[in-house]
Amino acid sequence: KNQVEQSPQSLIILEGKNCTLQCNYTVSPFSNLRWYKQDTGRGPVSLTIMTFSENTKSNGRYTATLDADTKQSSLHITASQLSDSASYICVVPSGGYQKVTFGTGTKLQVIP
């Protein structure tokens, strides 16, 4: 069964600190992995997409890594800001739109 598991479920960090969110997937065949940011009560917004051949990709203070051998991805947030407070969702498609699998997300709260 295709699964996407994220950890931790929730996280509270102080403003200015770094954090790392994890995503483990068992989807096969693998084509790409995407990270979305979802503000409370809003729709998700794409942060980055990782293809099979990519190990690291940055988008400002967000850096995603991918290890296709261990089927793990991480999202590292540097120098967190209050606006980073949101849910971060890992998404892996597996060959068709009816089989896109969304993780349950990590809820991040950045406090002053």
Add this chain to the structure above:
Amino acid sequence: DGGITQSPKYLFRKEGQNVTLSCEQNLNHDAMYWYRQDPGQGLRLIYYSQIVNDFQKGDIAEGYSVSREKKESFPLTVTSAQKNPTAFYLCASSTGLDPSETQYFGPGTRLLVL
């Protein structure tokens, strides 16, 4: 100003009532989707459409219906057959059905049962 809009932001449904959620996009995208989001669960696909006048069931289509009469519009009807409709509903669109393409999401509609 291009984007995808959903209305209303909040919707209340009475027992036995059908309600329709609106989704409009001006991104000239061919593909559109409806997802349901429940607390502690990942988004689940209800219906998707690749082109006008064509749509396909997703993982949880029972109790829902859609139409795609115009490229810009993909309304979702929650029927009385859907026994647990309380959720956050998200509409999305993309250029095509390739899984590598970005899906752009609307702001969502929260449906509550009275």
